[in-house]
Amino acid sequence: MYAALWRILPGPWSVRLLIVLALVAAVAYALIVHGYPWAMQTFFPTPDPVIE
Amino acid sequence: MVQPSRARSRPRGRASVASVAGELLLTAGVVVLGYLAWQVTLADAVMGERQQEAGRAFAQQLDAASGADGGAVAEEALRTDAPPAEVRADDRESFAVVHIPRLGEFERVVGEGTSRAVLDSLQQGLAHYETSAMPGEVGNFAVAGHRNGQGGPFTHLDEMRLGDRVYVRTEQAWNVYELRNHEYVPPTAVDVVAPVPRMPEVPADGRYLTLTTCNPEWSAAGRLIAYATWVGWSPAADGMPAELAAAIGEA
Numbered sequence: 001m002y003a004a005l006w007r008i009l010p011g012p013w014s015v016r017l018l019i020v021l022a023l024v025a026a027v028a029y030a031l032i033v034h035g036y037p038w039a040m041q042t043f044f045p046t047p048d049p050v051i052e
Numbered sequence: 053m054v055q056p057s058r059a060r061s062r063p064r065g066r067a068s069v070a071s072v073a074g075e076l077l078l079t080a081g082v083v084v085l086g087y088l089a090w091q092v093t094l095a096d097a098v099m100g101e102r103q104q105e106a107g108r109a110f111a112q113q114l115d116a117a118s119g120a121d122g123g124a125v126a127e128e129a130l131r132t133d134a135p136p137a138e139v140r141a142d143d144r145e146s147f148a149v150v151h152i153p154r155l156g157e158f159e160r161v162v163g164e165g166t167s168r169a170v171l172d173s174l175q176q177g178l179a180h181y182e183t184s185a186m187p188g189e190v191g192n193f194a195v196a197g198h199r200n201g202q203g204g205p206f207t208h209l210d211e212m213r214l215g216d217r218v219y220v221r222t223e224q225a226w227n228v229y230e231l232r233n234h235e236y237v238p239p240t241a242v243d244v245v246a247p248v249p250r251m252p253e254v255p256a257d258g259r260y261l262t263l264t265t266c267n268p269e270w271s272a273a274g275r276l277i278a279y280a281t282w283v284g285w286s287p288a289a290d291g292m293p294a295e296l297a298a299a300i301g302e303a
Contacts, residue, residue: 001067001075031083036090037099041172044091046201047272049265050166050179051242 096204102174103203107159111149114288117223124291126226130284135188136224144169146176148187150195151219153299154212154231160205162195162220172202181245184262187220188227188285191256194245199266199276206265209278210234218261218280219296225288226296229261229280236267237275244277258282 009016040046090098115122141147141164148162162178163170170179178197185191197205216231237244244264247256259282267276286293 001072036087046198047266049198050196051244051264
């Protein structure tokens with residue numbers, strides 16, 4: 001799968017490496033800002049701070 | 053003679069179902085580990101910033117509603133007569149913004165009722181105990197907030213010091229409170245939000261503020277309470293109290 005991605009990318013290996021790093025950074029950013037907050041809100045309620 | 057390139061000489065592996073499944077599983081593992089690291093490092097920065105944005109947006113709404121000029125600073129000293137009575141908000145409705153300079157750039161929205169909908173909301177995050185007083189009212193204005201996660205407004209509540217100011221801003225007024233002490237209590241200590249904190253049998257005799265959060269961090273085993281007493285108010289239309297403006301400017 002990732003080998004196929006590497007073959008699809010254009011240019012010499014240095015350009016491909018840059019593209020891959022950019023893709024990884026984009027995915028990481030999307031997870032940190034959108035994906036993970038959604039996961040925490042949906043699946044991981046944090047301890048209740050209310051007195052009752 | 054031209055040498056065949058290394059890439060060409062290497063056999064070209066074909067992706068099999070197993071190799072794709074393996075790569076997906078490895079990727080899933082990295083994503084899950086990433087979540088764990090994110091939860092303990094970046095979660096409250098990312099989600100807290102969303103709550104701060106909501107705080108700034110709601111503050112602008114309050115400015116517009118009270119006729120205050122956006123960046124206006126009230127130069128007059130705080131008033132100590134009775135502040136204007138606040139109308140009770142509907143369940144889950146946003147009605148106030150709290151500033152706590154000791155907790156950094158802290159500007160978060162208070163919603164009515166201590167439901168998860170308010171506590172976990174990225175538009176709010178601070179939850180008003182619906183049976184407690186309104187800001188500035190005689191009695192106890194009590195607010196809960198997460199220690200960690202979902203924006204974690206009160207992660208550093210334990211670092212507040214005697215005399216630290218808490219500014220509660222509504223459409224009508226800025227009510228200013230001053231930290232008096234902390235207390236560590238079991239989760240059942242309902243009298244911390246009594247009109248006179250810890251003295252449920254005593255009728256309301258002053259204007260108090262109680263903040264409640266989890267303790268220890270990431271645990272609901274106990275509660276950390278911060279008590280503050282009222283020091284005065286200023287009309288919302290006059291703008292932000294000068295002292296708060298100075299504290300924000302320095303931060």
